[in-house]
Amino acid sequence: MKKTFYTLCIAAVFVSCNLDEFPLDKLAPENYFNNEAELETFTNTFYQQNFPEASSIYSESADVIIVTTLQPEVSGTRTVVNEGGGWDTGSWQPLTYINNYLHYSHRCSDTKARERYDGVARFFRAYFYFEKVKRFGDVPWYDRPLKSDDPDLYKARDSRELVMSKILEDIDYAIDKLPQEQNVYSVTQWTALALKSRICLFEGTFRKYHGIAGYEEYLDECIEAAEQFIDESPYQIYKGSQTPYRDLFSSNNAISTEVILARDYEIGLNIIHNANNYTLSNTYGMPGLNKKIVDSYLKTDGSRFTDVPGYATMEFYQEMQDRDPRLTQTVRGPGYTRIGQTDRLSPDFSCSTTGYQLTKWVTDPSQDGYNKSYNDIILFRAAEVYLNFAEAKAERGTLTQTDIDKSIKPIRDRVGMPNLDMEEANDNPDPYLTSDVTGYPHVSGENKGVILEIRRERTIELIAEGHRYYDMVRWKEGKMFEQEFKGMYFTPGMNSDGYRIYDLDGSGDVSALDVCLYTTSSAPKAADHPELAVIKTFLKIGSAFELTGAAGGNIIVHNTETEPREWREDRDYLYPLPLSQIQFAPDKIKQNPNW
Incomplete structure (x- = not known):
């Protein structure tokens, strides 16, 4: 049986609502953290507390996957709430667990074990704060347990600069201390390198496109981490079936060839999710791929579909011919069959807003029905790191064709697609991807064409894996959410x-x-x-x-005439703080701009 993240463990007793007291009828930290087994048991809780649930990944919806209800971020209807909003006590509690662990782990005299699990804790503190910075920008940095009367509970927010420097310290420690052995359900040195590449790509490109100094340092850190992963890790792009892209996500057990870390699901333990039902019922948003994304898939010879005369008015069968195979391994195409079956099926319009019905994450029919899916959900995989490397080098201005050959080419090789030609891309940037309706109008410079192509590759490869919204945030392309969402053409x-x-x-x-x-x-x-x-x-x-x-x-x-949308460039790239938190210390805690 696979190791699961969700075993109830003793760690939960060490944190209570009153931060300076421990339950008297439970074990106290002064009697724990004595050996490797106790350190491992405590740190196992970090996985469940910090990583997203399956539904947060497969149900990602911004401008790529369209559902029946617009997200407030997309519709422009976010408001300043009184409580919650990602800044409430519960949302900070995972940090309390992490800091409590790091405060007491010195009790273990096994230095090697202590450093390993300190590495786990600092990996998760880096992950925790990265998510906070993405959402709020400046946040208070805490690296110690706080008592309930600690004045720092409501201290002013620390600068983005300080918090990001602390995040890098933590992730670098994790890279140095975590083991190299592959483990698809536990963090390793390779997971830490993957996270560092993700963190630094976000911060580097966010700073570049939002006009904040210091982007070069973060892009360089991303490149270094990603290149070390590519050159030294045991991972590669999975190609072990006739439909490898589909099978990577439908496999019940995460495929360790490519998957660095996955969230474990087990039908025998009733640890399940709802991916099949999400795409096969009409009650969970009816997700459908946006027409602009369907059109962005290349033809099988590597040429641009959007250069074909009349592409915009092709009907379903015609537009699906001779396309990047990932298209029909992501949505139902002509001749589609369920895994393990032979009956051909058409798109089910009762389950898809656009007619482009998702099949990514969908398994065999035995897992149909409410909360009956148990395929592992991928959190980190090699393809993302490869894409991070290529994008960071392109944005930094140091990308070469050799870099593309070691990053983009393996991803395309998986499905038999031609490699990306850097010179050709830069000589002839795709008008579809530069359009302010279907593309990314803020890209400029000598590498404009290849940056656009890498964004195409990233969008297609990482659909429904939880990246798209914050990709648009870091690229400063929020206005794209205002564009009309379209589906199949008749x-x-x-x-x-x-x-x-x-x-x-x-x-x-x-x-x-x-x-x-x-x-x-x-x-x-x-x-x-x-x-x-x-x-x-x-x-x-x-x-x-x-x-x-x-x-x-x-x-x-979501007709824009009847459901108007607004993205405010001066406000919407960050979330607002809840009013209650500001009211606790109005002289110290300030609201994000224009909220």
Whole structure:
């Protein structure tokens, strides 16, 4: 049986609501932390406390995956709350556990064991503070336990500069002290290098695009960490099946070839999640891939799909042909079958806002139904580190074709895609990716073209893995959330009876896999129209979904005229602090700008 993060352990008794007291009927820290086993037991709680749940990863929705309800961050409806908001006592409690551990771990006389698990603790403190800085910017730095009457409980926020320097100290310690042996369920030196590359890429690009000094240092730190990982780690891009990209995420047990760290799920222990049901039911947001992302996938020969005349008005079957294989290993394409089955299935429009129905993270039908999925959820994998390396070097201005060959090429090789040519990309930046509607208009400079291509690669490779929102934040591209979200295209033109059949499977004949759109008050009947006898899916325009035209066009999700969105450049890249926290110490704790 796999090791699980979620075993109840003794560590939980050492933190109570009153920070300077311990429950008298429980073990006290002065009697614990004596040996390696006790250090390991305590630090095991950090995994559950700090890492996101599965649903936070597979249900990621910003401008890539569109669901029925807009996130407040996307709609522009965030408000300043009185309590919570990521700054409440509960959200800081994981740090209390970490600092308590580091305060008492000296009780263990086994120096090697103590340094290893101190490395685990400092890995998680770096992770904890990284998440806080991403959300709030300046935050108070605490590296010791606090008593309930400690004046520092409501001290002023420390500068981003100070907190980030402390984060680097912690992660560097973790890199130095954690073991090198692969362990897909415990942090290692390789996990720490992966986290450092993630942290430093974020901070470096955030500073670069938001006009904050010091971005070069962080990009250099990212490059160094990522390159050490690429050159020295035992990890590589998984290619061990005919559909390797799909299988990496549908595997019940994390594939250790590529996966550095995963969150463990076990049906036998009732440790489960809801990924299958999320994509196969109509009650969890009906996630669908945004049309602009579908269009961004390259053709199999490496050329740009958006350079093809008429690409924007291609119907489903046509647009899915000769594309990067990751497209049809991420959404249902023509000829799609469930894992372990042979029946061909079309996109289910009752479960997908855009018609591009997600299959990433979806397993075999035995895991269908509410909370019946138990495939491991990936937290860190080699492909992300490779992408971090390439992007940091491109933004730093030091990228070479050799760097691309060791980072982007292995990722594309997985699915048989041609390598990225740096010179060609920079000579001819993709207009689709420079557009202020579908791209990233803030990219400039000599490496503009290759930076755009690396962003394309990152978006496609890391869909539904929890990265997109903060990628847009660090790139300063929040205005993109205001753009119209679109889905599948249907050629206009109903017949005289007010309906039209669309050939989703490309058979050339009417089949059960096709869909009938109609504009009449009720669905046309097979008794009146025999060709409809095999059709299973009937969708009324204006009821099932809205199209850009009265009788055809693209599916529109969250029409910007009826659901207006606003992203404020002077405010929305950071979250507000809750009012209650400011009221505790109004002379010290200040609100983020313009909230």
